[in-house]
Amino acid sequence: MMKKVSLQDISQSLNISKGTISLVLNGRGDEKRVSKKTQEKIIKFAQKHNYKANQLARGLSMGKSDMIGLIVPNISDSFYARIARRIERKARLHGYNVVFSSAGESKDRESELIQSMLDRQVDGLIIASSQKNENDIKRLKRNKFPFVLIDRHYPNIKTNYVGVDNIGGISAAVEQLITLGRRRIGFVTLKPGLEAIHERALGYTQTMEKHGLSIEEGFIKELDYENIEVEISNAIKTMVSSPTSIEGIVFATHYLTAAGLRELKKLKIRVPYDVAIISFAQMSAFDLIEPPITSVIQPVDELGDKAVDILLKNLRKEVKDYERFKLKTELVIRKSCGAQ
């Protein structure tokens, strides 16, 4: 790479001190009463030689990097990818670049990544945590490091957080099935561990109870995230056959829905005639599936925006406390739930 011009270089060529040049190039020339003509000279020279400040040096000197770190379980999951897109866009508008990493569901990986980003001197973090990493989150908080949790959070640690209304979302799904006459409604979800999953389970049980519907043995299936493809088969099979004989299923995540539907098709179960289904969270082709999938849509853009908003406020030290948001979801009704 061609050697870049530095302040030093300009200083020598022009016989002007680095300090003045720095001021002018940062637009503080007038404010600091640098004469018009030196300003001009500097700016002309800088443009001609295409001077660009070294952000590493700048960061070191100013004690900030203008970078924010984004850690998610998996950037290739459309949910996080869409959030990432939004976060990056908004961050850039405010002069920040974002460095990202996927941590899987591993506490250790997540911990390493956080440390790696701190070493890089990111000014703030946005994290969709594995929720097994209480230590780091507490440490960040204790050190007053600016960060906001998204999607996944630690209910017992008071931190900034932006997520969605899981209970409300699932409730709407269950209600919809009930409205359409289903009473034996099942819930396919993940093994406990994530707060969001816990809340979705609550949404299911509360709504069933509210309508006086009993949750029988076999109505709830908790699968292992690492082993969904295998476990789904048995889960669906037992649900649809007697004595469970489910009439409707709510899936707790989009990928559970996809896996479940694959199995239902394999078993030649007719959706929604035999079993109606609704998905919490969506995939881009859900409207093209036969039948089109009713799903609870999460406000992804809003989530990303809000996270950045909060982080920026923290970076500007405009806050004393923490903020928590549970964004409203929306139920998009399509044929899979038995509507129409």
Added chain:
Amino acid sequence: MMKKVSLQDISQSLNISKGTISLVLNGRGDEKRVSKKTQEKIIKFAQKHNYKANQLARGLSMGKSDMIGLIVPNISDSFYARIARRIERKARLHGYNVVFSSAGESKDRESELIQSMLDRQVDGLIIASSQKNENDIKRLKRNKFPFVLIDRHYPNIKTNYVGVDNIGGISAAVEQLITLGRRRIGFVTLKPGLEAIHERALGYTQTMEKHGLSIEEGFIKELDYENIEVEISNAIKTMVSSPTSIEGIVFATHYLTAAGLRELKKLKIRVPYDVAIISFAQMSAFDLIEPPITSVIQPVDELGDKAVDILLKNLRKEVKDYERFKLKTELVIRKSCGAQ
């Protein structure tokens, strides 16, 4: 944020010079013949106080940041998201963090982002370019800055590049339709501009010609990327009705497929009975759609890996010239093409 310990701090507390401490903490203590006991003292102290080097300072001093920049049109597109995932993973294994940005299809945005990353002193770049930004690419090349183009490339500029075999991929798709007896085969694609799109068009025309099939008026539809949802309607309508009366359609991208299929369903065209379809590139739920979509799969993981491999080689200056790869695609046959 709690004040972090610096080399300075350790130096004062221990009465050992920063230099030696730096050596030891970088594992070069033995090599540089630092006595066992000072090494121990340093390491113990560092661990106890949780010393972590400031990577900004380190980068400034060493003239490298251990960061690589990734620029794609849209990180929320599953294709790029999956590549990003892979790139980040592999980069991290080699000690690099990655900062990413979405440039849309805008030359100016892309140009800004490249500059922003260069200012940040990234050690290398991986770019899926808008292909309207010849200037920057040439400049990077002229300056011997390490970078590799992915997916999109400039055929007239000799640079590192990893893409897929577009011609072969589309050919396989067209051949498949021909094998299944379709002769009036159409091609729905984007307006020219991207090399990959050009190649896919070539794949289509060449294969049709090879089999002596004429490409009649209306067989090829070129849509505007910004306006697909609107234009697709007319495109599909005219294709399926006389005189065009298409029997099969190859879509040049996954989102064109999704849009096209939506329209076909709306028109109640039966796929594959009335019209068989094949998609170049895939979406995660393509197997769940009715009918399941035959598609040309791109080797996303391999693409990401290869890009990082090449970049790393360049970062280590192990290369004089440039490398180009066209990775093989795979045709996954499902019902939408009329098979079975």
Added chain:
DNA sequence: TTGAAAGCGGTACCAA
């Protein structure tokens, strides 16, 4: 075997 100092490329403060 260890220390001292220069340098990386900026910013900011104090004098002049």
Added chain:
DNA sequence: TTGGTACCGCTTTCAA
């Protein structure tokens, strides 16, 4: 209005 200098935190070279 401008210059000089210290400093950010690390690496590296040269002496001791």
